[in-house]
Amino acid sequence: MNLKQLAHMLALSQTTVSRALNGYPEVNEETRRRVMDAAKRHGYRPNPSARRLATGKTGMIGYVLPTGAAVDIDPHFVEFLSGLGDYARSHELDLVLSPADADDQETTYRRIVANRQVDAVYISSPRPADRRVALVNTLGIPFIVHGRSEGFDFDYAFTDIDNEGAFREAARLLIQLGHRRLALINGDDRETFAIHRERGVRRALAASGLTLGEHHVCSVDMTEENGYRATRRLLEAGDAPTAIACSSLIMALGVVRAVRDLGLSIPGDVSLIAHDDVFPWLRPENFSVPLSTTRSSIRLAGARVAERLAARISGLEEGARGEVWPVDLVVRGSVAGAPA
Amino acid sequence: MNLKQLAHMLALSQTTVSRALNGYPEVNEETRRRVMDAAKRHGYRPNPSARRLATGKTGMIGYVLPTGAAVDIDPHFVEFLSGLGDYARSHELDLVLSPADADDQETTYRRIVANRQVDAVYISSPRPADRRVALVNTLGIPFIVHGRSEGFDFDYAFTDIDNEGAFREAARLLIQLGHRRLALINGDDRETFAIHRERGVRRALAASGLTLGEHHVCSVDMTEENGYRATRRLLEAGDAPTAIACSSLIMALGVVRAVRDLGLSIPGDVSLIAHDDVFPWLRPENFSVPLSTTRSSIRLAGARVAERLAARISGLEEGARGEVWPVDLVVRGSVAGAPA
DNA sequence: CAAAAAAGCCAAAGCGCTTTGGAAGACTCT
């Protein structure tokens, strides 16, 4: 059942039927009712391929997925996706993932924009002066950055969490508990979120006249194993920290294992605070010692990004508004006063 | 730059240019060269929207993503996606995720097929007599099932691992080590993979005249917490098992924690074997006691599914061939002889 | 009550590609 048939069956022109269906004003309400009724009764659904050829609108949002043998998509992605999907579903939006060589995403961005494959895109895990952001900005497709980039001469729309504030507060708590030597086990410090977190820790330390030792901060891929290794290295060195801030729950697993392997205990010897993106399958309160966390649901962020993308597509949102969500600091058993 | 312009500039008809570009035989090789040359020089890329309206081909593969407040996409998905993306990238295929209410995926399947939104789909986490498989089969769109369904009067194409064999071998090893009371901490037993795994354990036990106690098998969502709870329940009961088979590494985290909380040890009091889908961020050799596993890379499966989908789209693969991959049994420190 | 404005509808021209049904010219064969 296509438009032509429907129009013919109603003894109307395609024009009128199309307009009736799409809510244009220049059609009699009575007629509109007839049309919509018939459309529903016959299960008419406009062919999206045709519509998109005519309008350029696709009803899809895009994401360029970095892939390659050396690239691991991290599990945060799936949680984000959950939220995105939740919103997208209720608005009949689909998400198209365009896999790209991690080292050459530009080509793919250009392709999906030139081909009008999607109405909007989002960008995740941005770095300072991220080329993707600059590119997408000049290409002129609506977009939202999940996280923040920095150092552009233009503004853009983003949804981020207050990484700096979160880690500042976490560090401040540890300092108040008497800790003087803090360590930070961070994610890839080429990414903005990691930079902000480090800055948060440093600011808190500085406020008390302390500093973050050069070898007390490490930047690694966020795996359990890297959490373990980093912790061993930290705790086996001369001026071992008495408190650790850790950028992910998964790394925290490794931290806990390392501490145990060294015959130390949490929080007796080492206090630990980790960032919790809220995975349904791994919860900080279920660690052998319940974990203190800075918490922010990445799933909610996914839903919010979808919502904003939808708003941008339909013209409801404009401008370069950035929003920064506060992060909860949840104190559980893994922190205590510094050992004497 | 569109076809019309290109044709005009070459003083050829659109027909000829189109055919030259698409490799049809009825065009002079000399002409073809000229056309392809000009196309490249001017960076001509056929508009996919137009092409798809004309041909119905989209260059995309689809996946219906179950969503909803109660639905968690599990982290296996992202690994699978990694593999899928790896392959898709090298073949200029995109993946479109259509979020659907988990309780009504049919509507979405019908929509994406009716609208010709994708050339093929894959289905994951199938159950016996899975309605999605039946539906997609009648809708007539090329598809591959990742995993297996059962109980249809038709055959279909799937890529699965030998879950039954894997868990049979795992159980057999435990039995050979003298264990008599095994337990299985399984995933959702409405899904085929879980059924097969349970069957594997039962078969191994039966071969030695043993059985799997009714309360020695549990079916839960594969979270750390559920692994913990199940283990507590198992080990605190009267006839506690001396060996546990566990369907996921994430649950195994909980198993280990529970065993420790009870003051017991692995493998002294309890042997443990878990299934490993090969996550880059959590590896069995890095457990406090290195974990014995049944191992199969879900990422490779993703790549394979993509490969087969591509083959089906281009007509290279037909028929209902199912393939079943063997699973490695990797023995590490978490298994030992049964306690006296 | 005639003129102007508004309402309601339609035919047809895109959107950019593929594909059908020829047609013209070159080549082969008897």
Next chain:
DNA sequence: AGAGTCTTCCAAAGCGCTTTGGCTTTTTTG
């Protein structure tokens, strides 16, 4: 040389929708 066959190309008809520009008919207005 005439008939038949290839080879090579083209005009035009879709694919199914939106949108422009215009044409009636009805309503409003001075």
